[in-house]
Amino acid sequence: MSTLTAVLYGALVVYLGGWFLGQWTGNFSLLLFLLSVVTLGYWLAERYRYRPARQAAAAALEQQDTARRADLARQGIDKVDGDVAAAKEKLLAQPWWLDWTAGLFPVIVVIFLLRSFLFEPFKIPSGSMIPTLLVGDLILVNKFHYGIRLPVLNTKIIPNHDPVRGDVVVFRYPVDPRVDYIKRVVGVPGDEIRYVNQKLYVNGQPVPVKALGDFYNEDRLRYAQMFAETFGEQEHRILVDPQRPAFYGPEPKTFPMHENCQYSAEGVTCKVPAGHYFMMGDNRDDSQDSRFWGFVPDENIVGRAFFVWMNLGDLGRIGSFH
Known part of the structure; x- marks a missing residue:
């Protein structure tokens, strides 16, 4: 998905660059509509697939750490090195390709709606x-x-x-x-x-x-x-x-x-x-x-x-x- 996102951003840069340089006439309404649809797809994927998968992986890591500590405690070892907090935080972090797509969806859709129905x-x-x-x-x-x-x-x-x-x-x-x-x-x-x-x-x-x-x-x-x-x-x-x-x-x-x-x-x-x-x-x-x-x-x-x-x-x- 990161490769696909990079390709989409590359196409956007080419489109905006050609528009700015006068190579073709842009359609900002259509562009905002397409950006809203694409980022909506990423937002839905993040909400119902990628974020639950990251949360499940973080929960599994925490369960493994808890089980390890419990097993060591039964062996009489109370002091255990290592803290999974940093690893858990890394697992939960949103990758860049979702941050720059799903993360932008609310902003883009608000701009699209305001521009389409209220003021432009x-x-x-x-x-x-x-x-x-x-x-x-x-x-x-x-x-x-x-x-x-x-x-x-x-x-x-x-x-x-x-x-x-x-x-x-x-x-x-x-x-x-x-x-x-x-x-x-x-x-x-x-x-x-x-x-x-x-x-x-x-x-x-x-x-x-x-x-x-x-x-x-x-x-x-x-x-x-x-x-x-x-x-x-x-x-x-x-x-x-x-x-x-x-x-x-x-x-x-x-x-x-x-x-x-x-x-x-x-x-x-x-x-x-x-x-x-x-x-x-x-x-x-x-x-x-x-x-x-x-x-x-x-x-x-x-x-x-x-x-x-x-x-x-x-x-x-x-x-x-x-």
Whole structure:
């Protein structure tokens, strides 16, 4: 078993190393699930086979020592050298391959359950959500707000709230579901979304905005105009760069249900299909979002982002956001 455990740890190191070096895209949910299953197997083997065997061997050693001492006592020998305590302790000790598998099972399964059903941490990798979220922000995502989903499969088994306009949502990128994206919901099923001349319209009505002055975008080392945008009673901030007019390219769009969208030199108009959402980044002129790759199906939703728990470059970033 020690050889098998070493092989499994070697495979884990290769997988994590290739993931870190960008040789392939990892799936942390699947990895945690597999680690939970494997360590559960070791934990069950330890509980019902290996630990009872070690305890039986220690008990047998103690019985042998007791019998030896009793036999010597009958011969009139009261002082007997030797103490089996150290040998018994060694027999009861858990070998390294069980310590690093069965011993880790409770920790791994708690992390797996918390991450799958309650909260999951993410790191912001790009500037598409500036000024709401900055590169390097470490955020928490509420996994149960939109319903309870099965781990790995992401199948909803208990519904809860539906995403609403203005929510900041983590989802599986429709083009490559192995990759997680974060954007803001601007369109829900049935909405008509227009984004023309850097202005957003929902069902024919302009989304209210209020100018807030310039914002220095450290990601791009330039200033951009910042606005307060409002969905219902929720206000959030967006960036618009008038020096970067909208350009969606002449090539035909081929994402699923692309026929629901019409493109022009000024922008795009889309009808959001049932069971799908239209997502946009708050950094409107520096965001690859639903304008370019289409709608996000409900089954791709991971959870609602709501809290920055750390930014190593700016501790003042810690807190909730809209």
